[in-house]
Amino acid sequence: MSTVAIDLSCVRKSYGDKIVVDGLSFAVASGECFGLLGPNGAGKSTIARMVLGMVAPDTGKMTVLGEPVPARARLARARIGVVPQFDNLEIEFTVRENLLVFGRYFNMSAREVEAAVPALLEFARLESKADARVAELSGGMKRRLTLARALINDPHLLVMDEPTTGLDPHARHQIWERLRLLLARGKTILLTTHFMEEAERLCDRLCVLEAGRKIAEGEPRALIDEQIGCQVIEIYGGNPHELSSLIRPYARHIEVSGETLFCYAPDPEQVLVQLRGRAGLRLLQRPANLEDVFLRLTGREMER
Amino acid sequence: MREGYAAVMPANAYNWVAVWRRNFLAWRKVALASVLGNLADPMTNLFGLGFGLGVIVGLIDGTSYIAFLAGGMVATSAMTAATFETMYAAFARMRAQRTWEAILSTQLTLGDIVLGELAWAATKAVLAGTAIAVVAATLGYAAWASILYSIPAIALTGLVFASLAMVVISLAPSYDYFVFYQTLVVTPMVFLCGAVFPVSQMPSAFQRVAGLLPLAHSVELIRPAMLGLPAGGIGLHIGALCMYAVLPFFLSIALFRRRLMR
Known part of the structure; x- marks a missing residue:
């Protein structure tokens, strides 16, 4: 064989x-x-x-x-x-x-x-x-x-x-x-x-x-690791464009998909500090996964 | 391209048996209803036309009309059984039930499936045709031994019409299209091919057309066998039927390949 x-x-x-x-x-x-x-x-x-x-x-x-x-x-x-x-x-x-x-x-x-x-x-x-x-x-x-x-x-x-x-x-x-x-x-x-x-x-x-x-x-x-290689913070609510200019200095990369903002950050604490105290935001910090890879490579989320 | 067609032809002489046995197992579960359903129609025709018209018609070629009709009804019921099994049941196995798709993921080929389906439809044709012949023999309209002679002809008739219906289902987008084949091809054949009255009563142009149609050859083989009369041109009839069985068989495989394996 x-x-x-x-x-x-x-x-x-x-x-x-x-x-x-x-x-x-x-x-x-x-x-x-x-x-x-x-x-x-x-x-x-x-x-x-x-x-x-x-x-x-x-x-x-x-x-x-x-x-x-x-x-x-x-x-x-x-x-x-x-x-x-x-x-x-x-x-x-x-x-x-x-x-x-x-x-x-x-x-x-x-x-x-x-x-x-x-x-x-x-x-x-x-x-x-x-x-x-x-x-x-x-x-x-x-x-x-x-x-x-x-x-x-x-x-x-x-x-x-x-x-x-x-x-x-x-x-x-x-x-x-x-x-x-x-x-x-x-x-x-x-x-x-x-x-x-x-x-x-x-x-x-x-x-x-x-x-x-x-x-x-x-x-x-x-x-x-190759495509993302760091933690991810998902941010819901708020104006994605305003938020992205705010956290851009601390992010390696930012993707906006629908009303969700994906922030790829080597030091997530820095990003969270910037967003602290802002009302109406929901934050989720998590390890990167294949979904992020797909989003990164194609610029869009996988359809379900 | 030629290689592609070779890959879908029957792989060997026995693979088709597995498909036949699958259909047999499914049929066994509903056998009674299926047998009754298959017999009711030709029986009604045989007795309705046989007794009703028989009184008016009198003798045909020296036999009673009902005995004349019996051979025609045996051929017709073999044709209908094989046609309907293929058009409705095999089409459902190809489409809605996804049975063919499952089989195509094994070591069977498209050709094996088509061959198994043809053999199965021919089996149902033999059941339907023989049942009419048995009734006719029981009532004295045919000799018992003659049934044995007619079985190969009934089986061949089943193969022919299953094979033709395979071409129809390989092209039909949905069930709705079958009615055209039924009303424009199958039903006219019953009247053109000497099943209910002798071909010789028709104008000569129609007689020539009948000579080209498969059911006419089936009737020409089955009726003399059942009446115990000498049959002429047996070789021609068998040859014509074999052609009608084999050519559509290969054509349908090629068409199914285009339809299912794209």
């Missing part, structure tokens, strides 16, 4: 005049969690579908698990598990039937699937729901079943398109916990997300996308 799980080089895709993926290159090493981070419409899902051979690039080369894609994508997909953005489980089937039917798509015999099912149910915490219809499951349970289904063929690589979008915080944490377990078992994960927190918690490395273009790549911590 090669140590590079996914290799994209100069991949470009457009629909009519609209360029969706613009000369993108990145490589995902075996065993790492690689994130594609960007707002809706940045091209994340298109890239995930390209990796699976479901969208052909206009130009550029792609290799996935050693197979040229899309030409031999089928052979790559035999060793990939997919968690799609929208659930596509068999609603009328039971949990067990879903796994059985999916196993058959990988040419697994009934006996092979039966042997794999108990561990998958345990992984997804669905042991007691094995014979329940999918229609009866909660949103979080459905996502966990989708994840278990993606593991039926014991894949080397998992491709996950926004795996926690639409889940409540508890269900989201349950998915994150399971993804970390999978990484500990040596699986490779390609994850698309627009949740900064998700990217920060899970990804070894990530690629920040905007309008199909890579605007930054690296480890989350390193990106934050």
